[in-house]
Every structure is written in C-alpha cells, then in structure tokens.
Amino acid sequence: MVYGWLNERLDLDRFKKKYLTKVFPVHSTYFFGEIALFSFVILALTGIYLLFSYTPSSRLIDVGGKKIPVAYHSILLINSQPLGVIIRYVHHWAAHIMIAALILHMMRVYFSGTFKKPREVNWLVGMVLFTLAILAGFTGYSLPFDVLSSVATGIGYQIANSIPYVGSAIAKFFFAGKFPAPGSIPRLYMYHVVLIPLLLIATIGLHMLIMVKQKHSQPYQNKDIAKSGKILGIPLYPQQISLMLFVFFFTLSVLFFLASFLPVHNVEYFGPPTLQTPMVKPDWYLLWIYGIIKLIPGNWVIPLGSSASISPEVIGGIILPGVIMTIIALVPFMYKEKEPLNYWEPASLRPVGTSAGVAFIVMFIALSITGYQAELDIPIAACRVYTIVLPIIAFFITYLIIRKKREV
Amino acid sequence: MSERKIKDFNKTRRKILKGMLGIAGVGALGSMIVPFGTIKSVSGKKVRQKITKGDKLVYAVGPNAGKEIKASNLSIGKGTLAFPKGKEEHNNLILLFRAKENEFGKPTKINFTNKGFCAYSAICTHMGCTVEWYPEKQFSFDFPHIFCPCHQSVFDVFHGAKVLAGPAPRPLPQLPLMISDGVIAAAGDFDGPIGPQPGGK
Numbered sequence: 001m002v003y004g005w006l007n008e009r010l011d012l013d014r015f016k017k018k019y020l021t022k023v024f025p026v027h028s029t030y031f032f033g034e035i036a037l038f039s040f041v042i043l044a045l046t047g048i049y050l051l052f053s054y055t056p057s058s059r060l061i062d063v064g065g066k067k068i069p070v071a072y073h074s075i076l077l078i079n080s081q082p083l084g085v086i087i088r089y090v091h092h093w094a095a096h097i098m099i100a101a102l103i104l105h106m107m108r109v110y111f112s113g114t115f116k117k118p119r120e121v122n123w124l125v126g127m128v129l130f131t132l133a134i135l136a137g138f139t140g141y142s143l144p145f146d147v148l149s150s151v152a153t154g155i156g157y158q159i160a161n162s163i164p165y166v167g168s169a170i171a172k173f174f175f176a177g178k179f180p181a182p183g184s185i186p187r188l189y190m191y192h193v194v195l196i197p198l199l200l201i202a203t204i205g206l207h208m209l210i211m212v213k214q215k216h217s218q219p220y221q222n223k224d225i226a227k228s229g230k231i232l233g234i235p236l237y238p239q240q241i242s243l244m245l246f247v248f249f250f251t252l253s254v255l256f257f258l259a260s261f262l263p264v265h266n267v268e269y270f271g272p273p274t275l276q277t278p279m280v281k282p283d284w285y286l287l288w289i290y291g292i293i294k295l296i297p298g299n300w301v302i303p304l305g306s307s308a309s310i311s312p313e314v315i316g317g318i319i320l321p322g323v324i325m326t327i328i329a330l331v332p333f334m335y336k337e338k339e340p341l342n343y344w345e346p347a348s349l350r351p352v353g354t355s356a357g358v359a360f361i362v363m364f365i366a367l368s369i370t371g372y373q374a375e376l377d378i379p380i381a382a383c384r385v386y387t388i389v390l391p392i393i394a395f396f397i398t399y400l401i402i403r404k405k406r407e408v
Numbered sequence: 409m410s411e412r413k414i415k416d417f418n419k420t421r422r423k424i425l426k427g428m429l430g431i432a433g434v435g436a437l438g439s440m441i442v443p444f445g446t447i448k449s450v451s452g453k454k455v456r457q458k459i460t461k462g463d464k465l466v467y468a469v470g471p472n473a474g475k476e477i478k479a480s481n482l483s484i485g486k487g488t489l490a491f492p493k494g495k496e497e498h499n500n501l502i503l504l505f506r507a508k509e510n511e512f513g514k515p516t517k518i519n520f521t522n523k524g525f526c527a528y529s530a531i532c533t534h535m536g537c538t539v540e541w542y543p544e545k546q547f548s549f550d551f552p553h554i555f556c557p558c559h560q561s562v563f564d565v566f567h568g569a570k571v572l573a574g575p576a577p578r579p580l581p582q583l584p585l586m587i588s589d590g591v592i593a594a595a596g597d598f599d600g601p602i603g604p605q606p607g608g609k
C-alpha cells in the first residue's frame with residue numbers, strides 16, 4: 001500500500017528496473033572492497049556511539065588525587081559503560097580490518113591487471129582512499145591521549161617538523177602548535193570525526209560512481225562476454241543484496257569476536273602520558289615506515305645551506321614512503337593499452353609487473369620485521385641487507401616461475 | 409543585424425559569460441581557502457627557561473618526584489630522570505647517573521662531571537622521546553648505556569653520549585654539574601641544542 005502510494009509519486013518502478021537489476025559478476029575477491037566499505041560503515045556507527053562520551057582535551061584534571069588528561073578520563077568513562085569497551089574495540093578493530101581489506105583489494109586489482117585502461121582514474125581515486133584511511137587511523141590513534149597516543153603522535157609531529165624550511169609551519173598548523181599543545185587534541189579530533197570522514201564519504205562515492213559507470217571488470221573465464229560489453233553475473237536484487245548482507249553481518253560478527261577476545265589499545269594498561277617513554281610501535285600498517293626510519297643511518301644528512309638540511313627523519317619518514325606511494329599510484333601509466341581491458345588479465349601476461357608486485361609485498365613484510373629488529377636481536381646491518389636482497393630474490397623467483405609456466 | 413553577426417555576437421557573449429563565471433568561481437573558492445591561512449595555533453610561543461648555575465636537581469618521576477637529589481642518594485651504576493628545580497618543563501628533562509670517576513673518556517666533558525656524576529639531556533635527538541638509563545645488559549650491549557625506546561638508539565654514557573646504534577643523528581647534549589651542600593646542581597646550561605631540530609638542522 002505504502003509502496004503504491006510512493007510509486008505513484010516517485011516512480012519507484014523505474015528505479016527498480018534501472019538499478020535493482022544491475023548485474024554483478026561473482027568472484028570471492030570482489031568482497032575485499034565490500035569488506036572495506038562495510039568496515040567504514042561500522043566505523044561510522046561505532047564512532048557515533050563513542051562521540052556521545054568522548055571529550056577532546058588534553059587539559060589535566062584531578063581524579064582521586066591523580067592528574068590525568070580530560071580525554072583519557074573520558075575514555076575511562078566509556079570503558080566503564082556496560083557496552084563501552086566492546087564498542088571501542090570494535091571501532092579500533094574495524095580500522096585494522098578496513099585497511100587490511102583495502103590492501104587485499106588493491107592486490108586483487110593489481111594482480112588482475114584491472115588498473116589498466118579505462119580504470120586508471122579509479123586506481124588513483126583508490127590511492128586517495130588508502131591515504132585517507134591511513135590518516136584516519138593516525139588521527140584516531142591520538143585521541144585516547146594515553147601514553148602510547150602521546151608518544152606516537154609526537155613522533156608524527158617530529159617527522160613533519162623535520163622537513164626543511166616549511167616543516168615547522170606545517171607541523172604547527174596541523175597539530176595546532178607544538179604537540180601536545182592545548183589545541184592539538186581538539187584539532188586532531190576535528191580531523192578524525194569531521195574532515196577525514198567527509199572526504200572519505202565523498203571519495204568512496206566517487207569510487208563507486210566511476211565503478212558503476214565503467215561497469216565491473218570480470219573474471220578471466222568471462223573474457224568473451226566482457227569483450228562484447230556484457231556482464232555475466234547476478235542481479236543486485238535479490239541475489240547480490242543477499243550476498244552483501246551476508247558479508248556485512250559476517251564482517252560485523254568477526255569484529256565483535258575480535259573485540260571480545262583481543263583487546264586493542266587497552267588504555268588502562270598503558271596509563272596516561274608520563275615523562276618516560278614506553279616501547280611504542282606504530283600500528284601494523286605503518287610498521288613498514290617505522291622499519292625504514294630505523295634503517296636510515298643517523299649520518300645521512302643532506303645539507304641545504306646554513307639553516308636547513310634534509311635529515312634522516314625526512315628521508316625515512318617522508319621521502320621514501322612518498323616515493324613508494326607515488327610509484328604505486330603511477331602503476332597504470334606504465335602500461336600502454338589501446339583497447340580498454342574489461343576482464344581480469346592473467347598475471348603471467350605481465351611478468352615484470354607481477355614480479356615487482358611480489359617483490360613489493362616481500363619488502364613490505366621485511367620492513368615490518370625490521371620494526372621489531374631490536375626485540376628480535378637482528379643486527380641492523382643484516383636488516384639493511386635483507387631489505388634489499390629478499391625483494392630482489394622474490395622478483396627473480398616469480399619471474400622465473402612465470403617464464404617456466406609460459407614455456408609449457 | 410545579419411544572421412552571421414548574431415551568431416558571432418552570441419559566441420562572444422558566451423565567452424564573456426564563461427570568463428566571468430570562471431573569475432567568480434576562482435574568487436569564491438579563494439575566499440573560502442584564505443581564512444584557513446589565518447588560523448592561529450592555540451599554544452603561545454614558549455621559550456625554554458635556560459638552566460643556570462646553582463639550579464638544584466630534583467627527581468622528575470617516581471615516589472620522590474620533586475625532591476632534591478642528594479649525592480648520597482645515587483650509588484654507582486644508578487641513574488634517574490631529573491629536572492632543574494623551578495624549571496620543570498619537558499625540554500629541561502635531564503638524565504642523571506653516577507659512574508666510577510675513571511670510566512669517562514672523551515668526548516665526555518670531564519669537567520662537566522663531578523665525582524662520577526654525569527648528566528645529559530633526556531630528550532632524544534632523533535624524535536624527542538625520553539631516553540632511559542640501562543645499567544645492565546640489553547640486546548647486544550652488555551655495559552651501561554642510555555637507550556631510546558622509540559627507535560632503539562643507544563648512546564654511549566662514558567663517551568659524550570655519542571650514538572652507538574640507531575637512527576639518532578646527534579649525541580645528547582651534556583649538562584655541567586656541581587655539588588653544593590651535598591645536593592646535585594647544574595653548573596650551567598646544556599652544551600648543545602635539545603632534541604630534534606626543525607628543518608633537520
């Protein structure tokens with residue numbers, strides 16, 4: 001009845017015919033993007049819950065004779081609510097899962113060659129999404145303002161601050177003064193709950209629009225169908241929606257499972273900021289940058305005149321990660337295609353690209369292990385060697401495997 | 409007017425309108441961006457209070473925080489975080505320790521030490537974390553050293569806090585010490601810039 005009433009006014013039938021019948025190709029790796037999307041939805045929902053109690057301020061207040069920051073105190077308050085801790089942990093786990101899903105999603109796109117013409121634009125939009133997701137993680141990490149937050153965010157400040165000439169101004173603007181200035185937490189909070197989510201929503205929207213406009217790329221076995229411009233798959237309603245709901249609830253239940261059994265960022269354990277610094281490690285998706293920072297020798301200083309120089313912090317914390325991200329962003333432009341590619345090209349048709357991709361993954365893992373170099377007692381010289389050698393070995397092994405496979 | 413003239417006229421008119429639209433757009437966008445440039449940092453510009461001769465050292469952490477450090481409080485091999493009394497700000501954080509007098513060598517400024525007491529800035533020159541005193545073996549270092557937990561820089565306590573391992577670019581600045589009435593005090597300010605320097609200098 002309601003449907004009929006609305007249909008007369010909004011022409012819902014047309015909408016149904018046009019959009020609900022949209023065809024989706026089926027392959028399990030399509031779910032990586034969806035998992036990232038659903039994690040984002042869960043982040044927004046749990047984030048709203050946290051906003052009800054969180055207070056963004058590093059001002060000290062007296063609680064039972066101890067001086068603790070207001071933000072830290074408000075997190076303790078959240079933890080004391082019946083569902084507080086679990087929702088905090090779901091929020092934090094969802095951030096991990098979103099970034100992990102993004103990385104898998106990028107790998108899927110990379111190894112299936114679907115970043116090629118005509119999807120170069122969406123690859124770039126994807127890189128923006130990835131960067132925003134990492135920024136969201138970094139700013140979110142600072143908010144509890146326990147000792148881990150303050151040290152980790154302070155290091156972020158120092159990396160920005162070490163950029164020659166403009167660094168100090170940039171760092172002061174981004175962190176509202178020398179971190180932890182009174183304005184720092186409110187500003188990081190604004191980034192985390194307003195600016196970055198809005199940018200993420202806009203960018204995800206663009207990503208989806210482009211995807212719908214260009215249609216999905218399809219698994220290799222649908223090659224001929226894809227060439228004719230058609231898609232083999234299931235309609236959005238009811239089949240694809242059911243699958244998506246399944247993925248959504250599956251993601252949600254995995255998150256609650258993780259949150260129940262594996263605490264993340266347990267503020268009570270770490271305590272409020274102190275003068276002493278604990279052994280801090282960044283979250284796993286930044287561990288590779290941490291590894292690079294550890295690898296760069298302290299005497300790698302490029303002087304730029306009397307008042308500035310390019311210090312190892314800039315080389316390790318900004319230049320090298322920047323170069324790596326730029327190379328990834330430019331991947332689609334390393335191929336010259338005449339025809340648009342609408343199906344998944346076998347990875348073995350791009351031997352160099354595929355081998356480089358494997359080498360890159362190996363390097364990512366090697367750098368992350370270097371993050372734990374001191375704990376594992378690996379000499380730093382050995383780290384320097386394996387960080388270079390292992391990816392090269394990985395490259396050639398992959399290359400040889402592809403060559404061998406092609407010969408048969 | 410002829411057909412042709414009207415067409416040309418329309419073309420120019422469109423061009424002018426487009427140009428004006430462009431200018432208006434750029435102006436509107438610019439006026440939205442400019443205010444961001446006027447945002448002020450909330451923190452006031454605070455300069456570090458210099459440490460001067462006679463500033464007594466007090467414990468910075470622990471149950472005795474705020475109490476003066478007597479020479480008799482620290483036995484050989486012990487170290488602690490300290491502040492100059494009355495100037496307790498982060499950049500003045502000091503790592504004070506005691507060793508045997510004959511253990512020091514250059515580039516430690518021997519005249520800065522006093523009866524085996526020696527003090528360095530506790531702010532890591534790499535990214536500003538607080539360094540720690542490790543009297544015992546840790547990882548592959550089996551002698552007393554100063555250690556930074558952030559990226560595991562190791563400083564040689566007996567040789568001017570020079571960097572033995574890790575990414576720290578400079579040694580920790582040293583603080584001259586004296587002992588007055590059995591209490592450890594500073595005999596002047598640090599001998600170098602504290603912590604990481606903006607612009608990589």
Ligand code: HEM
Pocket residue numbers: 029030031032033034036037038040102105106109114115119122123124125126127129130133204207211215216217218
């Ligand atoms: C919040 C972040 C992101 C969300 C929510 C998201 C979501 C999605 C979804 C649902 C799809 C369609 C299904 C699929 O192929 O999995 C898709 C396609 C795509 N994504 Fe993402 N994505 C994100 C980030 C990224 C990143 C970081 C990249 C790469 C750098 C990327 C590149 C692409 C490309 C090129 C396509 C089209 C591929 C094709 O149709 O085969 N995306 N994205």
Ligand code: FES
Pocket residue numbers: 532533534535536537556557558559560561574575576
């Ligand atoms: S801050 Fe001390 S080693 Fe990086």
